[in-house]
Amino acid sequence: MNPSQLFNSFLEEGQILTDKALEQRYHHIWHMDEPLKALCVLLPKNTEQVSKIMKVCYQNDLPVVTHGGLTNLVGSTETIGNEVVISTERLNRIEEIDKASRTITVQSGVILENIHNATEEEGLLFPLNFGARGSAQIGGIVSTNAGGLRVLKYGMTRQLVLGLEAVTVEGTVISSMKKIIKDNSAYDLKQLFIGSEGTLGIITKVILKLEELPKSRNAAFIGFDNYDAVVTFLKYCDSKLAGKLSGFELIWKNSYVQMTSVNESVRPPLPYDYNYYVLIESLGGNQFNDQNEFQNLLEQALEEELILDAVMANSQSDVEWFFRIREDVNNLVDFMEHDQHFDISLPIPYIGSYIEERYNSLRKIKGVNQVYAFGHVADGNIHFMVGKSNLSTELKKRIDHCIYDGLQKIGGSVSAEHGIGLHKKDYLHLCRNEEEINLMRLLKTTMDPKGLLNPRKIL
């Protein structure tokens, strides 16, 4: 089959990539040197074209994989060669910023950073933010229900999507493009598409909720000796800072040491005397008042011996320095032969002991060279970066099992933010039971009876 013939009645030549052109394409930003295996890559510009593509694929039983910014961390954009790839990169129009409704309407291929820039110009904030902001597209972000650094204050993607338009496997356009905050008119269909990693439909547009741009930003690094004190201080901050607490990131000592000893731009704000380091951030409406309040909170916490040590950012460049420490995982990864990363979710009270146990057992595994833990502790979300000496499947699985196997018992999840994709499929049963998985399969076969949408992923 020559796929061009199927699509060239409604797509221009430049919108259909095949053969040689595929060599310039890839399935992930970290694998740019591996040419893409696919029948073709299609570059639709609007919803109508996506709908037509899906009609053709449905009629011809062609599997479809959607490519957004290709920054996912679970293999969910991988292909084997028999697929039509729909790339959303030309669905890149910002359609409207409505200042009074505080919404932005975008096509699904708009890059996160472009949304930030456009909204900030209008004095508004789209709060979702994470390292891949320069590449990740809103369609991919919604399809993975991405999280990031400010979930504590603003929620995950699911909470920020007001309206959504998606195309079903049969090519039907489901348009729920409303700007309203509350809508209890029957089933909330957009929930089906959010977080389903392209397996139930293709998102073509969204309306996002915006917030007022904060007028103040304060941050501090804080030292603790034991995990329980971290949890007590989290409650303390949450209560004192009310709705302003926007970040509460925990870094285990050895991670902090590594993160702050690599180069000048990430020197340590606090000495290496503590077992746990917390980076807190607050966003508010008045820099002068909020800074005072923040400082008083820290002083009082020191006085009450809730914390052992604290250093507050004195300027915005200090704030950026603090966040660079937490955000730049290259300072960990660059020193690893090979790396394996994790994104687990667990109830907050268990985190201290669970992570300590993992540290101990991981370090006993032959081939494991480094173990670093850190994460969004206020969301119960911890990341592990494990450095190892080889790429054998056996070693990989031993590490996986070490981190995942205890989660079931404590009601955790193998994926807090990143999704399941291909890489976590084998572990899904550790956090979802048989009845849940059966119901997921029922949804999948209902929405995609031929199994054409992102085959092999998730289930």
Next chain:
Amino acid sequence: MNPSQLFNSFLEEGQILTDKALEQRYHHIWHMDEPLKALCVLLPKNTEQVSKIMKVCYQNDLPVVTHGGLTNLVGSTETIGNEVVISTERLNRIEEIDKASRTITVQSGVILENIHNATEEEGLLFPLNFGARGSAQIGGIVSTNAGGLRVLKYGMTRQLVLGLEAVTVEGTVISSMKKIIKDNSAYDLKQLFIGSEGTLGIITKVILKLEELPKSRNAAFIGFDNYDAVVTFLKYCDSKLAGKLSGFELIWKNSYVQMTSVNESVRPPLPYDYNYYVLIESLGGNQFNDQNEFQNLLEQALEEELILDAVMANSQSDVEWFFRIREDVNNLVDFMEHDQHFDISLPIPYIGSYIEERYNSLRKIKGVNQVYAFGHVADGNIHFMVGKSNLSTELKKRIDHCIYDGLQKIGGSVSAEHGIGLHKKDYLHLCRNEEEINLMRLLKTTMDPKGLLNPRKIL
């Protein structure tokens, strides 16, 4: 058929109500004098019993209607007589309050006020709050995705549910009872049950997210001449009060006059000089600081001529007085011959003109005596209370159409909070398109192929 025989192998005698006993039951708290039409009422005490009931009903093709607190406002607990009614009133156990995870685990029949009391004792807040708190049960609340007075700060029910357990029409228990805040492990099944008014499954348990109990509460009434100034002031407050703004309620002049002229306990905080009255509330971490901040905000807004007049609550009893004005709809309804109420959602910028037009056209309808508008303007959610002289279907429909017909064009919804049930079924197509409704039907037939769950409701 004698339904007792079907259920008495696993339910005790007192858990099966039939015949005479049904005369003491009803389908809504406002219709206690109408005996319930049903085959029987079953009072399960645990999930296993609900599952067994559903298995029997499924085998015998018996329609099932779930009764929670019976406070819904859309007829969604009405029956015609051939149904098995499952009442959740004995599923009333608070299973756990986990202070460290800040969660509460409850069976679905627990009454909202009991959740408030139990969590407040532990210094924690379950923020959902509305007039029917003394009767509404958490299962009904989740099934209607209820809103209320503090959605602006804390979100609707959907955002407050972490874990959920439900029984499908075939009796399978779907248990997603996790305490974690983030979980992107495949499809988020609880979203199916939230807001689906008992048409896709029966909720037996939930885990709710709790917040720190606020340490300060401030409120003020503010006067405006035009709607645009209200919207500007909303943005102003949102920016200045950052995450503390918890309520921003708009009351149209004539509603304010009526609400404050009925008795001593609701005397007017501001004179009758303005066209719009806004009640704002902020919840924070420190009464002294927050009160100062709140007062400064009002003074500055007066100086900048953003607002015409303001009166701040000087004490908690003032705060309660202010809220009594807004909350006690009896001060409106008691003076109506018959009443008809509305709960619409629309983009914030349209609210001023849309409501004014409705006022004008409603007042022209013969038989309409009073029209009152007020609502959660920051959520784009306005309520109408219409007083009328008779109960004719014709008058009812004219009023419905007057309020609903313009919503489609501006992307509004016929239900912001209350759901669709029976009463709004005819208007669903005004805010959801054919493709959306078809997809809803597909979900419904997938989850409930025999159409046994809350028949005739929603779709």
